[in-house]
Amino acid sequence: MNKFDIELKKGNFVTSECNYCVKIVWPPSNYCDNCFNDVTWRKVSLYGKIIEWSKKGNDIFCISEFENTIRIIGKLNIKNKTLGSGKLVKLSKCSANGKCKFFFTLME
Amino acid sequence: MNKVAVVGYGNTKFTKNKLPIETLLLESTKQLFDTTKNLSQDLIDGVIVSTNDNSKYLGAILSELAGIKPKISHTVEHLCSSGTNAVVSGFSYIASGLADTVLIAGADNVGNPGQVLEWDKSRGEFNHPIYWASMFTKAHKRQFNTTDEELAIVSAKNHKQAIDNPNAYSHKPYTISEIMNSKNVTDDLRILDCSYSCSGSSSILLTSQETAKKFTDEPIWISGIGQKTNSASFTKNELTTLSSSVTAANNAYKMAKITPQEIDIAEIHDAFSVCELMAVEDLSLTEKNTGASYVRNLFNTENRKINPRGGLIGTGHPLGATGIAQIIEVTQQLQNKAGKRQISNPKKGLVHNMSAAATSSTILVLKS
Numbered sequence: 353m354n355k356f357d358i359e360l361k362k363g364n365f366v367t368s369e370c371n372y373c374v375k376i377v378w379p380p381s382n383y384c385d386n387c388f389n390d391v392t393w394r395k396v397s398l399y400g401k402i403i404e405w406s407k408k409g410n411d412i413f414c415i416s417e418f419e420n421t422i423r424i425i426g427k428l429n430i431k432n433k434t435l436g437s438g439k440l441v442k443l444s445k446c447s448a449n450g451k452c453k454f455f456f457t458l459m460e
Numbered sequence: 461m462n463k464v465a466v467v468g469y470g471n472t473k474f475t476k477n478k479l480p481i482e483t484l485l486l487e488s489t490k491q492l493f494d495t496t497k498n499l500s501q502d503l504i505d506g507v508i509v510s511t512n513d514n515s516k517y518l519g520a521i522l523s524e525l526a527g528i529k530p531k532i533s534h535t536v537e538h539l540c541s542s543g544t545n546a547v548v549s550g551f552s553y554i555a556s557g558l559a560d561t562v563l564i565a566g567a568d569n570v571g572n573p574g575q576v577l578e579w580d581k582s583r584g585e586f587n588h589p590i591y592w593a594s595m596f597t598k599a600h601k602r603q604f605n606t607t608d609e610e611l612a613i614v615s616a617k618n619h620k621q622a623i624d625n626p627n628a629y630s631h632k633p634y635t636i637s638e639i640m641n642s643k644n645v646t647d648d649l650r651i652l653d654c655s656y657s658c659s660g661s662s663s664i665l666l667t668s669q670e671t672a673k674k675f676t677d678e679p680i681w682i683s684g685i686g687q688k689t690n691s692a693s694f695t696k697n698e699l700t701t702l703s704s705s706v707t708a709a710n711n712a713y714k715m716a717k718i719t720p721q722e723i724d725i726a727e728i729h730d731a732f733s734v735c736e737l738m739a740v741e742d743l744s745l746t747e748k749n750t751g752a753s754y755v756r757n758l759f760n761t762e763n764r765k766i767n768p769r770g771g772l773i774g775t776g777h778p779l780g781a782t783g784i785a786q787i788i789e790v791t792q793q794l795q796n797k798a799g800k801r802q803i804s805n806p807k808k809g810l811v812h813n814m815s816a817a818a819t820s821s822t823i824l825v826l827k828s
Binding site for chain 2: 356357360378379380403404405406407408413415422423424425426427437451452453454
């Protein structure tokens with residue numbers, strides 16, 4: 353279990369980053385996928401944009417992109433707003449009780 | 461590099477019946493022995509199993525059950541394209557001279573663990589393939605104005621073609637309307653646009669040019685191989701193109717020294733309807749943004765060039781067996797032994813097998 357899993361269990365969304373290559377290392381890993389140096393860990397910006405979405409029953413799910421690099425799939429609360437690709441979302445909650453879960457709220 | 465031929469095969473019917481994995485593997489292996497002339501256990505020096513099953517040591521287990529004592533035996537797991545990856549391993553052993561004759565047997569059971577890639581945390585709780593397929597479909601509709609009817613035609617065609625495949629899971633024809641009105645899995649995916657998880661097994665025998673004529677008068681040559689892995693994470697993918705398939709296909713065409721226009725018959729990895737529309741374009745079998753009209757024309761003219769055995773949608777998708785079953789279909793077509801499914805006098809065929817939303821792809825070109 354790496355830092356990503358530990359922090360996600362606490363409700364924190366973090367990514368690995370390489371200070372030598374100055375790049376986000378995603379998916380999360382203990383080593384940089386370019387130079388193999390140890391990574392550092394930091395929280396990801398909570399604000400991202402929708403890449404694509406669909407719906408199953410009453411649940412809207414979407415791919416959201418954060419910091420122009422990190423893409424995750426989660427459940428989206430649109431709060432009666434109009435949905436579309438490119439729209440801004442906020443990561444409202446994340447957890448890892450057996451399964452990783454991400455929840456987004458539509459911002460605009 | 462030694463030339464490598466497909467010289468024998470065995471297939472079980474794809475069903476919803478769960479069986480011990482070694483039982484499934486042995487079934488198609490027995491058929492291969494029953495139908496390949498001059499084959500005896502001592503002539504096989506490689507046994508490779510393709511599966512996503514969690515059982516261990518299956519290469520050795522199948523060898524023992526089949527009375528084979530090979531030099532090489534092991535298992536290959538690569539999700540949905542385990543079958544063609546196992547065949548590439550077998551090809552490599554023969555091409556390099558490490559082995560002369562290799563048995564490749566693939567099998568999986570309904571609901572096998574290869575359907576979900578637990579490692580990919582970026583998928584969150586939406587880790588079943590229906591979610592990436594929904595994203596692909598939605599994006600395809602947006603970019604190319606693809607309609608539900610155009611998606612349904614893929615399924616209608618492949619279900620119809622599966623009727624003439626005795627090993628297919630489905631033998632029921634569906635109208636375009638029935639498919640469009642079938643149960644919504646998601647807002648962008650109907651149940652009849654999805655391939656079915658199945659139990660089944662398929663086996664092939666590969667051998668060198670020197671030995672091929674011992675087993676068959678009609679060896680089918682593996683003349684091109686292309687493979688590409690872009691990632692394991694789905695979310696790194698482009699959503700409207702199977703980019704690993706593009707690269708793999710180009711490499712396979714180059715190795716086979718042919719152009720896509722020379723392909724007479726193709727087995728396409730239609731895990732979902734949208735995949736076939738994407739693949740026929742990405743493999744350059746038709747131009748970009750013409751996939752839907754291309755498939756519609758095949759359907760309207762009853763042309764079986766693409767997925768004559770019924771594809772994954774009509775035949776079912778036992779992951780470890782699928783790529784091998786695709787190779788068997790192309791082999792039978794090139795040998796003019798495909799029965800009611802036979803297309804007219806094909807000379808060159810293609811197999812397209814991919815994994816985890818085309819994060820990786822394998823392409824084979826076969827020639828008679």
